[in-house]
Amino acid sequence: MTLDDSALTETGLPLTRPAGRVLVIACGALAREILDLKRISGWDHIDLTCLPAKLHLYPERITDAVRDTVARHRTTYSAIFVAYADCGTGGLLKSACDELGIEMIAGPHCYSFFEGNAKFAEISEDEITTFYLTDFLVRQFDAFIMKPMGLDRHPELRDMYFGNYTKLVYQAQTDDPTLTGKAQECAQRLGLAFERRFTGYGDLARSLSAL
Numbered sequence: 001m002t003l004d005d006s007a008l009t010e011t012g013l014p015l016t017r018p019a020g021r022v023l024v025i026a027c028g029a030l031a032r033e034i035l036d037l038k039r040i041s042g043w044d045h046i047d048l049t050c051l052p053a054k055l056h057l058y059p060e061r062i063t064d065a066v067r068d069t070v071a072r073h074r075t076t077y078s079a080i081f082v083a084y085a086d087c088g089t090g091g092l093l094k095s096a097c098d099e100l101g102i103e104m105i106a107g108p109h110c111y112s113f114f115e116g117n118a119k120f121a122e123i124s125e126d127e128i129t130t131f132y133l134t135d136f137l138v139r140q141f142d143a144f145i146m147k148p149m150g151l152d153r154h155p156e157l158r159d160m161y162f163g164n165y166t167k168l169v170y171q172a173q174t175d176d177p178t179l180t181g182k183a184q185e186c187a188q189r190l191g192l193a194f195e196r197r198f199t200g201y202g203d204l205a206r207s208l209s210a211l
Contacts, residue, residue: 003032005139006010011051012104018076020047022211025069028053029110029136033173033201036081037208046211053136059088063096070100081211083204085109094097104161105207110134113203129166131192135173138183145186158191167193173201 003013003165008028015023024032028050038046049069055062062084082097084191094102107113112120137144146152149161168190170183180196187194198200 003035005136006143007141008050008136009053009143012185013048014095015047015049015073018047018073020045021075021077022046022079022081023077024081024083024208024211025066026074027056027087027110029056029134029140030083031107032136033204034208037201041209043206043208043211046208047077053140054143056087058145062087062093065099066093067096070102076102079113079211081208085113086207098192105204107203110204111171113207114173114199115197115203116199116202124161127169129164131162131165131168131190133168133170133183133186135176135179138170138186139178141182146189155173158189162190162192165190165192167195170194171199173199 003008008031012028013031024034024046026048031048031050034048037043038048040104051062051065051069055065058173066082066084074080080102082093082102084093085107086093094104097158105113106122107117111134112124114134117124133141144154146167149157151161168187170180172180172183174197183196184194
């Protein structure tokens, strides 16, 4: 399957041919990682559909979008799993999943579950001035960071937004020298020190393997 990051950002990933027993409803930013895990692990019992990654810019819309997707597909699958963390919903997504009787990934956001929620909880207080990027966010840096913040039009606003940050941590899901180079460029554009941290798939893999 050929994936286009712009399409994952704007429209997500539609469910084409229901074939499995378990449906994973995920953020478009996780599509590549979940499909890679599905292929590597031979998880033929799992189908995937993704909501637009740009919902992260409007987290108040995530819970209703997940509810609508569950309602559309519930009768087709024996189980549904939500591959979102809280992601800025203020606990509303967890409450909705509890009400619907479905499970979701634990943690506040994808940076936490890629790092491993337990480890992230240990280091987060020491990294309060850290800005994080994942593979997807490196590829979609302009669409998620520069344009929504207006930095493509007003670069002079950079220090107002990022003046209190000290470093950019690239949480690498894959070993890709091209992505690492691009992540370094992102750090330079934001005026931040750079650190690459290979996380792999972290708690995302562990959560999905339980299915």
